[in-house]
Amino acid sequence: MTELLIHSQNKIRKISPNILRDTVYIVKTTGKEEFNAYYTNQEAIVIPKKELKFLTFEKRKKDVEETLIHEYLHIYTRYNIKKREELYSLIGFNKISPFLIPPEIEKIRITNPDNYELDYVIKLPNEKNVMTNYAMLLTSKYPKYDGTKGFIGAFSTLFGYLDEQIYSVNEKGEVSNNKVEIPKSVYEKTGKISSYNYGPDEIIAEAFKAMVTTDWENNKKYSKRDKEILTQIKEVIK
Known part of the structure; x- marks a missing residue:
């Protein structure tokens, strides 16, 4: 897990070091409080214990790392209100x-x-x-x-x-x-970067995940509008 945290943070720094805070807490829970979903609370990323299984498999590592990147963005918008307003208005x-x-x-x-x-x-x-x-x-x-x-x-x-x-x-x-x-x-x-359309913060977090983990500029699955959104988000968070 430590390896995944370091790796995800290094990827984020290449896009924008401003996303990361000096300290982020990682909390493991049973997962029962939020239907076995990841979520953030203040400066903490909360991870259900089932997500820490089978991390020797590359597919599992990839899934966990991508989710961590998504969650980092939630913490960023929580503490950067002006930037949050700008990001939400983009969509x-x-x-x-x-x-x-x-x-x-x-x-x-x-x-x-x-x-x-x-x-x-x-x-x-x-x-x-x-x-x-x-x-x-x-x-x-x-x-x-x-x-x-x-x-x-x-x-x-x-x-x-x-x-x-x-x-x-x-x-x-x-x-x-x-x-x-x-x-x-x-x-x-909002574009169609992800099907996870459960509010503006989730849409932006999914877009950020795509920005960090994919070659989105050359990826044909993203529409013209998707790429406009990703370009604008990159400008806001730089």
């Missing part, structure tokens, strides 16, 4: 105030430690082609959490609970109770 997200989540949505909202700033919206055309603010909120499909006991429970939690839709926000900053499917027009702003 169309801007902060609004007030930002009011109704109790019905708050009750089913799924927290994400790396997407702690919820009051950012993206302006997109609605079904009537009227430009409207939308918020990317992680919510459950169901009003009640049934736990992860057994195979069915674990499977449902990972693939059945998460509702990948967005919520409109009116001029008063009030989030609507009605969710809508993410329109294709969103990708004209």
